[in-house]
Structures are given as C-alpha cells and as structure tokens.
Amino acid sequence: MKHHSLLLLILFLCISGAHAQETYQIEGEELVLITAVEGPLTLLWRKDNKEYRYFSKRGDEIIELKNTKTRGTNTEDYKEVLRRQTFNTEPVDHVNFNLRSLTNFFVNYNDKIEPREKTPIEFRLGFYGGVDNVVYSDPELTVDGVTYLPYNELHPKLGAEFEMIDSKRLRHSAAFQMEYLMNTTNHGYTSFEISINYRFRFIKTPKFSSYVNVKLANFKTSTAEHLSSVTGGDEPVYHFTKTSTTGISSPVLFGLGAEYNTGGFGYITFGYNDIVGLNATSNKEFPLNFTLGYKFIL
Numbered sequence: 099m100k101h102h103s104l105l106l107l108i109l110f111l112c113i114s115g116a117h118a119q120e121t122y123q124i125e126g127e128e129l130v131l132i133t134a135v136e137g138p139l140t141l142l143w144r145k146d147n148k149e150y151r152y153f154s155k156r157g158d159e160i161i162e163l164k165n166t167k168t169r170g171t172n173t174e175d176y177k178e179v180l181r182r183q184t185f186n187t188e189p190v191d192h193v194n195f196n197l198r199s200l201t202n203f204f205v206n207y208n209d210k211i212e213p214r215e216k217t218p219i220e221f222r223l224g225f226y227g228g229v230d231n232v233v234y235s236d237p238e239l240t241v242d243g244v245t246y247l248p249y250n251e252l253h254p255k256l257g258a259e260f261e262m263i264d265s266k267r268l269r270h271s272a273a274f275q276m277e278y279l280m281n282t283t284n285h286g287y288t289s290f291e292i293s294i295n296y297r298f299r300f301i302k303t304p305k306f307s308s309y310v311n312v313k314l315a316n317f318k319t320s321t322a323e324h325l326s327s328v329t330g331g332d333e334p335v336y337h338f339t340k341t342s343t344t345g346i347s348s349p350v351l352f353g354l355g356a357e358y359n360t361g362g363f364g365y366i367t368f369g370y371n372d373i374v375g376l377n378a379t380s381n382k383e384f385p386l387n388f389t390l391g392y393k394f395i396l
Contacts (some may be wrong), residue, residue: 124153124160134201137208139183141200152176152200156183165195222261224367226391230255230279232287233385234351234378250383253287255279257389269299286323291316297355305359313351313372319344349378357393364394
C-alpha cells in the first residue's frame with residue numbers, strides 16, 4: 099500500500115497548491131501573497147508563523163491592513179484603510195479582523211461595483227477508450243463463498259460522459275459517466291458502471307486544464323467466471339461458474355485528468371483513473387487505469 103500513500107500525497111499537494119499566489123513588493127518587503135478575493139478591491143493574505151497578515155489592493159496601490167494595540171486596546175487601523183479604498187461608500191463597523199469577515203466585506207463591495215453575471219453553465223459530452231487492470235472491485239461479488247477480486251490483467255474499456263462546468267469563474271464540475279469493461283482471453287470478468295464524479299481543476303488555462311477526479315457514487319453490474327472444479331480423464335474437462343452482482347456503492351476513488359482545448363469545439367482528454375480508493379476493496383496491485391478520448395462542447 100506504499101504506492102497508494104504516495105499517490106494520495108501527490109493528489110493532496112495538487113489540491114493544496116491550487117490557491118493563486120504571487121510575489122509583491124510592498125514597502126521594501128518581497129512578499130508571497132495568496133489571493134482571497136479578486137476584483138476592483140482585491141484581498142491578499144499570508145501567514146507568518148502564527149500571525150495572519152492582510153493586504154488591500156486597489157489598482158496599483160497595496161496597503162497592509164493592521165489592527166495594532168495601544169495600551170491594551172485594538173486601534174482597528176484597517177477600518178480606516180477600507181473606508182478610504184471604498185471611498186467611504188461601504189460601512190466597515192461590522193468588519194472583524196479575520197479572513198472570513200474581510201472576505202465577506204470584499205466580496206459584497208465588489209458585487210456592488212461589478213455585479214456578477216449569472217453563472218454560465220457549459221455542457222460537455224465526451225467519449226473515450228482505455229485499459230484497466232481492475233485493482234478495485236466489488237466486495238459483494240462472491241464465488242463459492244469467497245470475495246472475488248479480478249486478476250492483474252489489463253482489460254479494454256469504452257465509456258461516455260456528460261459534464262457540467264462553470265466555464266467562467268469556478269474550477270468545479272460534475273461528471274456523469276457510463277463505462278463498459280470487456281473481458282480478455284485469459285480473464286472472464288466484465289462490468290458496466292454508471293458513476294457520479296466531482297472534479298476540481300488545480301490547473302486552469304484557456305488551452306490546458308488538469309484536475310482531480312473523485313468518484314463519489316456508482317451503480318455497477320459485474321460478471322465473473324471462476325474455475326470451480328476439474329474432472330480427470332484422458333482430457334480434463336474444466337467447469338466454470340459464472341457469478342453476477344448488481345448494486346450501488348460509494349467507493350470514493352481518486353484520479354487525475356487533463357484536457358487540451360483543440361480550438362473552441364472540444365477537448366482531447368486523458369485520465370489516470372481510480373488511483374486511490376478510500377472505500378473500495380483492492381487486490382493490492384498497482385493501479386493501471388488509463389483513458390484517452392475527446393469531449394465536445396454542446
């Protein structure tokens with residue numbers, strides 16, 4: 099399971115690095131700041147040891163928000179900065195000196211200056227093919243009273259997906275997939291699956307995006323053939339038992355995906371799927387689940 103822990107760490111680092119960071123020169127200091135709110139009034143912040151520092155940016159002017167203490171009383175200097183940068187059009191008495199309260203203030207102010215448009219939902223339809231060595235299987239699938247786990251053999255598969263994404267502002271999307279896994283000459287295992295997936299794009303540019311995919315729930319039907327007995331004789335006769343199962347589960351499988359914009363009509367897609375499973379039975383093999391396809395913008 100060491101490789102699973104390493105892959106899970108990589109996924110975590112991808113997500114944790116998703117916040118936009120940039121280096122600024124402020125009053126002689128070179129500071130790497132995280133963007134909390136972006137707009138006419140931008141909120142930036144960082145953490146030095148255990149101390150949070152906040153900065154307000156309007157145009158090219160960046161001012162640090164401070165809440166110094168004088169004789170044991172907070173002076174709330176930051177409120178005067180907010181009054182000046184909002185031209186005293188927004189009440190600041192209720193604003194506390196923490197990230198949540200400041201974020202709400204900046205978001206509310208920016209919405210009044212530049213009201214948000216309705217979120218444009220983009221629909222995408224994709225088709226793909228690939229291979230899968232079926233590391234994660236169905237705990238309910240039993241043969242002769244024993245939980246059946248597929249052998250470590252690559253199976254071809256075909257799939258289709260329907261994705262809904264906020265293409266303008268957000269990095270989040272939902273994808274519904276249908277996938278058929280075919281058997282091989284040496285391994286009689288097939289499955290049909292419908293799944294609900296959540297995606298977060300930790301890299302998002304006009305031409306290229308990369309995302310973490312989380313398979314949250316699925317409906318799956320599987321069939322397996324198992325050699326149950328052999329009868330002797332001049333030429334042995336092999337008897338196979340075929341077992342099927344159908345059910346709904348929440349496997350919580352993590353994977354990675356990438357997409358390349360081909361010019362406004364769609365995307366070439368690549369997936370390394372089902373790398374780490376938090377609620378799925380594994381056969382302890384290294385996951386080899388790759389797909390390549392094309393996704394159309396509807």
